[in-house]
Amino acid sequence: GASFRNTGEVLALAGCDRLTISPALLAELSQQQGELTVHLRDEGATTTAPAALTESEFRWALNEDAMATEKLSEGIRKFAIDQRKLEQVIQQAL
Incomplete structure (x- = not known):
């Protein structure tokens, strides 16, 4: 998450519980208006945990x-x- 290059990359992960977003991108995102589409939802574990x-x-x-x-x-x-x-x-x- 810390290597986002633009707001589009951040918005593509809308719905993710935790992201690390640079201050510059946070500033850009705070200026945007409109509806945000959630792309990710937690539907519980779908695979077994690794050893x-x-x-x-x-x-x-x-x-x-x-x-x-x-x-x-x-x-x-x-x-x-x-x-x-x-x-x-x-x-x-x-």
């Missing part, structure tokens, strides 16, 4: 996948940047 991993198994698998490791780190860095921006927006609004 549980221990923490060490998870860490090993993550370390074995260089791209996953880098994308996780990148995502965390971008979340931190957006959180600071959002905190500034909230502070200015108070």
Whole structure:
């Protein structure tokens, strides 16, 4: 969710319980008017849960996948940047 590039991508997930949306896209969305169509609905579990991993198994698998490791780190860095921006927006609004 944190890598949305435009409001259309966000709106396509209308109905999702939790999304991380950048402050810039939140500002754009707040200016839009009209009816919002819900595209996603929670209809309960439809598949079985994957087998549980221990923490060490998870860490090993993550370390074995260089791209996953880098994308996780990148995502965390971008979340931190957006959180600071959002905190500034909230502070200015108070």
